[in-house]
Amino acid sequence: MAVKTAKVVMFMGVGKAFQMFEYPVPTKIEPGAILMKTRLATICGSDMHTWRGDRPFPVPSVMGHEFVGEIVEMGKEVDRDTAGKSLSVGDRIILDYLWSCGICYYCKQKQLPMKCLKLYKYGHVKSDVAPYFHGGCGEYVYVRPGTKVFKVPEDMADAEAAPLMCAAATITGTLDRVGLEFQDKVVVFGAGMIGLNAIAMTKGWGAAKVIAIDIVDQRLEAAKKFGADVVINSKELNNDELIKEVRDLTGGFGPDLVMECTGTPGTILLGVRMLRVGGRLANVGSIHPGGEVALDASEVTLKILTITGLHNYDAKHLGWALEYVYATRSKYPWKEIVGPFFPLTVDGVTGAFKALQERTAIRPAIVGR
Numbered sequence: 001m002a003v004k005t006a007k008v009v010m011f012m013g014v015g016k017a018f019q020m021f022e023y024p025v026p027t028k029i030e031p032g033a034i035l036m037k038t039r040l041a042t043i044c045g046s047d048m049h050t051w052r053g054d055r056p057f058p059v060p061s062v063m064g065h066e067f068v069g070e071i072v073e074m075g076k077e078v079d080r081d082t083a084g085k086s087l088s089v090g091d092r093i094i095l096d097y098l099w100s101c102g103i104c105y106y107c108k109q110k111q112l113p114m115k116c117l118k119l120y121k122y123g124h125v126k127s128d129v130a131p132y133f134h135g136g137c138g139e140y141v142y143v144r145p146g147t148k149v150f151k152v153p154e155d156m157a158d159a160e161a162a163p164l165m166c167a168a169a170t171i172t173g174t175l176d177r178v179g180l181e182f183q184d185k186v187v188v189f190g191a192g193m194i195g196l197n198a199i200a201m202t203k204g205w206g207a208a209k210v211i212a213i214d215i216v217d218q219r220l221e222a223a224k225k226f227g228a229d230v231v232i233n234s235k236e237l238n239n240d241e242l243i244k245e246v247r248d249l250t251g252g253f254g255p256d257l258v259m260e261c262t263g264t265p266g267t268i269l270l271g272v273r274m275l276r277v278g279g280r281l282a283n284v285g286s287i288h289p290g291g292e293v294a295l296d297a298s299e300v301t302l303k304i305l306t307i308t309g310l311h312n313y314d315a316k317h318l319g320w321a322l323e324y325v326y327a328t329r330s331k332y333p334w335k336e337i338v339g340p341f342f343p344l345t346v347d348g349v350t351g352a353f354k355a356l357q358e359r360t361a362i363r364p365a366i367v368g369r
């Protein structure tokens with residue numbers, strides 16, 4: 001019998017064109033593993049940074065760590081998802097794309113599985129080795145044993161489900177670490193996909209006021225749709241003017257919580273300056289090296305500030321994200337910010353990355369079938 005093959009589109013290195021490859025579809029599914037057929041993959045800002053060369057990355061690799069797919073085959077021992085729901089062939093699933101070993105120092109002793117010493121990240125793996133299907137930009141994904149899987153409710157759209165895997169779970173994870181207090185006044189820097197999640201989630205979980213700051217009007221329009229009470233285009237404002245405007249909007253004291261979702265290092269300084277005494281800053285945007293800033297350290301001390309970082313997330317955060325987005329899908333236009341939709345071809349994947357770089361899309365997507 002002829003071996004069935006399927007395609008992946010691989011990142012070959014900075015400045016090089018994507019390339020398509022055909023690899024044999026796995027036929028032996030290990031106990032605990034799942035073979036899924038990709039339906040939709042969304043391209044994350046971090047993928048774009050990799051493509052641009054902002055951080056080291058293994059090549060060649062099948063990128064894409066936000067995707068939703070259908071179960072084609074399940075290994076023995078798989079019958080329920082991480083939330084306890086039954087699983088069968090044909091069900092749609094999303095994954096905690098951060099596979100962790102469960103027994104190392106960070107997994108076991110420090111409750112930081114997202115920093116597991118043997119961490120395997122779907123969409124971040126050298127992919128010219130079996131089982132080849134390591135990320136969202138392929139027709140299949142081989143889900144290795146031990147991956148935390150969540151079943152997608154039948155009435156949830158693919159476009160609502162795929163971005164949960166990174167953008168939404170990163171924000172639930174961040175709020176878990178930094179803490180959101182009832183009636184907090186929140187500033188969100190950046191109204192891209194991560195920022196829109198931060199806006200919707202802080203607003204929905206009890207913030208009194210959410211102020212969104214960006215330099216792109218179209219993104220600020222989206223911020224309003226996701227619950228921002230006030231939007232500020234900071235393009236024409238100098239730092240002092242922006243800080244004054246935020247102070248005026250927060251009773252003269254400054255915000256309780258600043259969420260940095262742009263990845264622009266200087267925004268941290270702005271956040272530190274505008275926070276009230278005792279305020280907290282969550283830094284989730286800076287994901288590649290080189291973002292040095294000259295911080296007046298005394299400001300952190302004298303204002304009793306807390307600065308919290310988060311990279312990756314824990315499975316429970318994906319579960320929370322799924323529940324929240326599912327519950328609010330008639331309130332916020334989650335699926336409208338996904339697109340345009342590109343085919344799984346070299347041109348399609350290239351087009352999706354360009355759309356993100358040129359900021360003509362918030363979450364471009366690749367259709368897997």
Ligand SMILES: [Zn+2]
Pocket residue numbers: 100101102103104105106107108113115116117118119
């Ligand atoms: Zn571990």
Ligand SMILES: [Zn+2]
Pocket residue numbers: 044045046047065166167
């Ligand atoms: Zn991501």
